[in-house]
Structure formats: structure tokens, C-alpha cells
Amino acid sequence: MNKRVVPIIALAFALAGCSVEVEDTGPGQPVAHRRAAFKEILKVFEPMGVMLRTDTYEPQRFARLANALEHLRDGPWPYFQPDTNYPPTKAKAAVWSDQAAFEEDRKAFFKATDHLIEVAGTPDKNVAKTAYKAVEDACYACHKEFKNR
Numbered sequence: 001m002n003k004r005v006v007p008i009i010a011l012a013f014a015l016a017g018c019s020v021e022v023e024d025t026g027p028g029q030p031v032a033h034r035r036a037a038f039k040e041i042l043k044v045f046e047p048m049g050v051m052l053r054t055d056t057y058e059p060q061r062f063a064r065l066a067n068a069l070e071h072l073r074d075g076p077w078p079y080f081q082p083d084t085n086y087p088p089t090k091a092k093a094a095v096w097s098d099q100a101a102f103e104e105d106r107k108a109f110f111k112a113t114d115h116l117i118e119v120a121g122t123p124d125k126n127v128a129k130t131a132y133k134a135v136e137d138a139c140y141a142c143h144k145e146f147k148n149r
Contacts, residue, residue, distance in 0.1 A: 022088035030079040031089045037075030044068040048132055057125045066113075066120030073113055077106060090148045105142035112138040 024032035044065045051057045116131040
């Protein structure tokens with residue numbers, strides 16, 4: 001095989017594996033806004049989990065992150081409007097076809113975050129860990145039912 005062809009073929013396969021992100025072209029870009037809001041939530045939620053998993057639990061920092069989570073948790077929900085099920089969404093159609101179940105999962109997330117906020121700052125890492133896990137489970141349950149991977 002020609003020595004110049006091999007790198008070209010390798011490059012073609014590499015580029016084929018890359019996915020190009022579809023731009024949100026909807027009016028007001030609701031899909032982009034809700035995705036950004038979820039990313040902001042993750043930016044404060046994940047460091048809490050790292051603290052709990054790596055034995056670097058700092059109650060005051062954990063409480064600050066929980067308070068930040070409280071301020072961010074409302075962000076995505078207004079952007080799940082009826083006409084926002086289009087690429088680049090990863091939401092399943094069930095968000096709109098089973099709105100009652102979607103609302104129940106949203107409420108479960110809020111209930112779990114309320115409890116996390118309530119116990120945040122406790123010196124008892126196990127209490128914080130249990131509350132964190134409840135939020136994580138609420139996220140997972142909603143993603144399983146309403147998000148495409």
C-alpha cells in the first residue's frame with residue numbers, strides 16, 4: 001500500500017469517529033439554555049461527590065456548594081417547552097408525552113436537594129453522603145426515563 005494512503009485512511013477513520021455538535025437554531029435557543037443550566041448544576045454537584053469519594057470532605061465547602069446548587073437547580077426547567085424536542089436535544093419524547101411523570105421526577109430532585117441543603121455543613125460525612133446519594137439517584141432516575149444517551 002502506498003505510504004501516503006495509510007495516513008489519509010487513518011485520518012478519515014479518526015474524523016468519522018468525531019461527532020459534530022448540532023447547533024440549537026430554535027427561537028431563543030431553549031435546548032442550548034437548558035443544557036448549559038444542567039452543566040452549571042454539574043459544576044457544583046460533582047465537586048461535592050469528589051469530596052465524599054476521596055475522603056477530602058470539608059463541611060463548610062460542601063455547604064457552600066450545596067447553596068450554589070440551590071440557586072442553580074431552577075435553571076433548566078423553564079426551557080422544556082412543548083416545541084423544544086428537536087436536535088440537539090438529548091431529551092426523550094417522553095418528557096412531553098408523559099409530563100406528569102417528568103414533573104414527579106423534577107419534584108423528587110427538588111425534594112432530594114432540599115434535604116441535601118438542609119444537612120450540608122454537617123460534620124458527619126455519612127449524613128452528607130446519604131443526602132448526596134439521594135440527589136444522585138434522583139438525577140439518575142430522571143435521566144434513565146427521560147434522556148437519550
